[in-house]
Structure formats: structure tokens, C-alpha cells
Amino acid sequence: MGSISTAEQQQMKKPSFPAEANTLEFAKSLDAKDHLRSFREKFFIPSKTNIKSKTLSKPDNNDPSIYFxxxxxxxxxxxxxEYLQVHLNTWATINVHxxxxxxxGSPMIQWQLLAEHAAEQAAPIVGALPSEVGIMGSLTTNLHLLMGSFYTPTASKNKIIMEWKSFPSDHFAIESQIRAHGYDPxxxxxxxGPDEGSYELSTEKILSFIDEHASTAALLLLPGIQYYTGQYFDMKTITKYAQDRGLIVGWDLAHAAGNVPVQLHDWNVDFAVWCTYKYMNAGPGSIGGFFVHQRHGKVDYVDDKPIFRPRLSGWYGGDQTGRMAMDNSFRPSPGASGYQVSNPSAVDLASLCAALSVLNQTSMADIRKKSVKLTAYxxxxxxxxxxxxxxxxxPSDPDARGTQLSVLLKPGRMDTLMDMLENEGITIDKRKPNVxxxxxxxxxxxxxxxxxxxxxxNQAMAKF
Structure with a gap:
């Protein structure tokens, strides 16, 4: 038997659909068999009236909008x-206690331990040990803080290998870190970037780029999922390849955490950062998360002096047993918590813990199972x-994408499409000029x- 082509292999992995799949009845039949169907009731689905409202309104259950x-x-x-009210009641009744x-009767633990509790809940979502996850700040703040530890350039090795179309916040953070060390961005x-005329950045292209720059690069920093195209990179292969050539490897999981299964610990990733307001559903601007592999979180003692990986340190990175001693002798907590710098917002943590309480009623494996079929449909x-x-x-390959499809429209189609979608109460995201x-x-x-x-x-496209 002849060998199977890559395209044929991808097709074998992708769900197939019968001729009648393009009917409302078929879509409803898939929903009836959906193993995650009960989760929809755990969220507020804005009605079409809600989503179009220009005045403050309360959520209602009539005529739900479509939110993509x-x-x-x-x-x-x-x-x-519920969680936010519990937090407010705690503050109102026992205050500093x-x-x-x-x-x-509270679903949350004391504020002093709440960040570590949230980290434990987030760890399975990113394939990490609980001690390897920290909760603080925001994605870009955390990226700066971790680069303060992991980007250690020298005159001969100061390059950062990154993607051609990084999200602006990542681009600005990387650019400023390089300048702060005295180098030219x-x-x-x-x-x-991808080859001319293509939008998919192949693993082979990335590996060859690593080979080209390994002798002068200090860090590889890529997104798990590329925000513009929705491509999911082969993190495991890329991480090992870069580390074998002497590079530190970091990942921005803004569009990957809670979307696709990742195994940060098993893949030996050095560090990673993510936000919690996308697929983790913790709210706009919600508190960020980060990962530091356990080998970088070790704390040893010699003559009672801690030996640890240098980092930008702060009070909440100190060992909890001595945190309140106020002796100004930094003894970092082992693991990722030793990279924390300040007292995290209990309001943010309450919102995140609530969202994670829902997310952890299932698993990334079950989420992925539906994601592959829903996106293929x-x-x-x-x-x-x-x-x-x-x-x-x-990418059409299910292994190379999450739940997002990016669609490039021919020029002049965007405004008509968005107007028609808005009129029908359908929310999607646009990236001008044509995606x-x-x-x-x-x-x-x-x-x-x-x-x-x-x-x-289809109705919008038929107008052209």
C-alpha cells in the first residue's frame, strides 16, 4: 500500500458530515448529542436586545444572540x-480578618491563600503542576516580569526569535526589554514568518530559523496560537528543538489557554504567560496567569542563605511562613509563587475562581473533543x-488550530457583512482591513x- 499524504492524514482526523449537514435539523441533532450541552446554562447568553442595547440593562433569556x-x-x-458577592460580604463583615x-459556607478560601488556590485550579488547564502556576497582574506585566528573569542577553547572544505578526503588546514588551538591556531592536x-503568499507558518520554517540564529539568540518567544490566523503551533517539537540548541523558550498562551490542550510541564517549557478573559471567562481585564517550570523555581539554602534563579522580586514572592516577619530578607517561595511581586486583587481572584469552578467541571480533553467537531462543522x-x-x-488540520477560524474576505465585503451580522444579533471579531x-x-x-x-x-456574500 502506498504512503498516505499529509492532506489525507488531516482529512482522516477531521470529522466528516453527510449531505444533509447543511440543515437546521441536522445542527439541532448534533446539539442533542452534545456531551457539553449542559454548560450553556452556566453562562449568561446575551439576548439580541441585550447585545444591541446602548443603555444599561439586565440580562434576559429571550431570543438569545449568537456570540462568537x-x-x-x-x-x-x-x-x-455569587463569588463576587461572597467576597463583598467577607469584606463587609470580617474585613481585615x-x-x-x-x-x-464560603466557596473561597482566605484572601492570603486565594492566588495559590486559583493557581491549583488553573494548573490542569495548562498541563502544569500546581506549584508551577502563578496568578498575578496581567499578561503583558507578567511577560515583562518573567523576561526580567529569563532574558539574560550578552554581547554575543542577545536576539529574541519571535513571530512576524505578534500581538502589539508582545511586540512592545519585547522591544522595550531589548532596549533596556542596551541593544538595538x-x-x-x-x-x-510564513512563506510569501501563505498564512501558515510551518514547523519546519520555525526550526530552520532557530538553526540560523541559535548562536546569537538568547530567547525564543512565540504564541501558542497565532491570534490573527488561529494557527496552533507544535509547541512540544519547537520547545525541545530550541532548548537543544541552547535557547530559553517562552510561550504566550493568550489564545491557547482554555482553548487547546497544552502540557507545559511535560513539554519542559521554561515559562509561559496567559490572560484569563478569553477562554477562561474571568471577565474584561481579569488577572493574568503564568507558568515557570519547576526546575526554575527551586530554592536551596547554603548557610541559611537562599540560592535561587534571579528574578524581579516582590513581597508576595516571599515564603508565606515568613511573609509577615517584615525583616526585608527575601526568602522566595518555591515554585512559580516565588515570582509573584505584589498583593493580588481579591476581586479579580474571586471572579477568576468562579470562572475556573465552571471550567473544571469538565476537562480540556472533553472541551477539545467538541471544539474539533464544532470548528470542523x-x-x-x-x-x-x-x-x-x-x-x-x-489551517485545515485540526491539530494545527483551536476553536477559531480566521476568514479573509475580498476587499469591500467587510462592512456589508458586519452590518448584517449586527442586525441579526451575531457578534464576531474583525481585524481590518479584511479578516x-x-x-x-x-x-x-x-x-x-x-x-x-x-x-x-452566505446572504452577505451573495450580495457581491
Missing amino acids: CGNSLGLQPKAVA GHFRKLE KESMVMV LEYLLLFSSSDNFKIIT IRVAPVPLYNTYEDVWRFVQIF
Whole structure:
């Protein structure tokens, strides 16, 4: 038997659909068999009236909108209101004692331990040991703090290998870190991109780029999922390849955490950062998360003096047993918590713990199972029309993407499409001039949502 091509292998992994798949009845039949269908009730689904409102309103359950923008901001879990009220009640009743006293009947522990509790809940989502996860700040702040430890350039090795189209916050952070060390970003920021005419950045291209710059690079910093195209990189292969050539490896998981399964510990990743307002659903601007592999979090003592990896230190990175001693002798907590710098917001932690309480009622394996099929169904229906008005630029291979499909429209189509979608109460994300990002989230989106979206999409494309 002849060898199977890469395209054929991808097709074998991808769910297939029958001829009648492009019907509302078929979409509803998929929803009836959905193993995650009960989770939709755990979220507030904005109604069409809600989503169009220009005045403050209360959520209602009438005529739900279609929300495909979880890659920018996830929907609100109903548990958040409960957790925030518990926090407010704690503050109102026992005040400062809330730092140290666990209250019976509360779903949360004392504020002093709340960040570590949130880290324990987040660890399975990113494939980490609980001690390897920290919760603080925001994605860009955490990126700066960790680069303060992991980007240690020299005159001969000061380059940072990054992607050609990084999210602006990452670009600015990297650029400023290089300048702060006295180097020229024009020389030290080296960007790998896809071949001309392509949107997919192959693993082979990345590995060859590592080979080209390994002798002069100090750090490889890439996104787990590329925000613009939705491509999911082969993190395991890339990490090992770069580390074998002497590079520190960091990952920005803003669009990957809670979206696709990752195994940060097993893949030996040095560090990673992520936000919690996208697929973790903790709210706009919610507190960030980070990962530091256990080998970088070790704390040894020689003559009672701690020996540890240098980092930008702060009070909340100190060992909890001596944190209140106030002796100004930094003895870092072992693990990622030793990289924390300040007292985290209990309001943010309450919101995150609420969201994680929902997310951890399932698993990334179960989320991924639906994600692969839901995204494949979206792709199938979009391509069913055979329109030449658009092109899907997200990889077709299920292993190389999450729940997002990025669609490149021909010039002049964007405004008409967005107006029609808004009129129907459908929310998606656009990246001017001509790309839309469609992200059906497994926890709260349905196959019927996908089918109804594509009907409006096709009607808009038919106008040209």
C-alpha cells in the first residue's frame, strides 16, 4: 500500500458530515448529542436586545444572540456574581480578618491563600503542576516580569526569535526589554514568518530559523496560537528543538489557554504567560496567569542563605511562613509563587475562581473533543457554498488550530457583512482591513449557532 499524504492524514482526523449537514435539523441533532450541552446554562447568553442595547440593562433569556467572540472576551459565568458577592460580604463583615480566616459556607478560601488556590485550579488547564502556576497582574506585566528573569542577553547572544505578526503588546514588551538591556531592536528582534503568499507558518520554517540564529539568540518567544490566523503551533517539537540548541523558550498562551490542550510541564517549557478573559471567562481585564517550570523555581539554602534563579522580586514572592516577619530578607517561595511581586486583587481572584469552578467541571480533553467537531462543522458549512468571496486562512488540520477560524474576505465585503451580522444579533471579531475571526466556544456555543451564522454570512456574500 502506498504512503498516505499529509492532506489525507488531516482529512482522516477531521470529522466528516453527510449531505444533509447543511440543515437546521441536522445542527439541532448534533446539539442533542452534545456531551457539553449542559454548560450553556452556566453562562449568561446575551439576548439580541441585550447585545444591541446602548443603555444599561439586565440580562434576559429571550431570543438569545449568537456570540462568537470568546477569543476576545468570554461570556460571563453565572457563578461570578455569587463569588463576587461572597467576597463583598467577607469584606463587609470580617474585613481585615478575611486575609487569614476561612469562613464556613464560603466557596473561597482566605484572601492570603486565594492566588495559590486559583493557581491549583488553573494548573490542569495548562498541563502544569500546581506549584508551577502563578496568578498575578496581567499578561503583558507578567511577560515583562518573567523576561526580567529569563532574558539574560550578552554581547554575543542577545536576539529574541519571535513571530512576524505578534500581538502589539508582545511586540512592545519585547522591544522595550531589548532596549533596556542596551541593544538595538532592529538587530535583536528577529522575526520568522510564513512563506510569501501563505498564512501558515510551518514547523519546519520555525526550526530552520532557530538553526540560523541559535548562536546569537538568547530567547525564543512565540504564541501558542497565532491570534490573527488561529494557527496552533507544535509547541512540544519547537520547545525541545530550541532548548537543544541552547535557547530559553517562552510561550504566550493568550489564545491557547482554555482553548487547546497544552502540557507545559511535560513539554519542559521554561515559562509561559496567559490572560484569563478569553477562554477562561474571568471577565474584561481579569488577572493574568503564568507558568515557570519547576526546575526554575527551586530554592536551596547554603548557610541559611537562599540560592535561587534571579528574578524581579516582590513581597508576595516571599515564603508565606515568613511573609509577615517584615525583616526585608527575601526568602522566595518555591515554585512559580516565588515570582509573584505584589498583593493580588481579591476581586479579580474571586471572579477568576468562579470562572475556573465552571471550567473544571469538565476537562480540556472533553472541551477539545467538541471544539474539533464544532470548528470542523463551521468550516464545512462555510466551504459548502463554494463562494470565491473569501478564504479561510486558519489551517485545515485540526491539530494545527483551536476553536477559531480566521476568514479573509475580498476587499469591500467587510462592512456589508458586519452590518448584517449586527442586525441579526451575531457578534464576531474583525481585524481590518479584511479578516474576520469566528470563534465558536465549546462551553456555551451550539451547532445551531454555527448553522445560523453561516446562513447570514452566505446572504452577505451573495450580495457581491
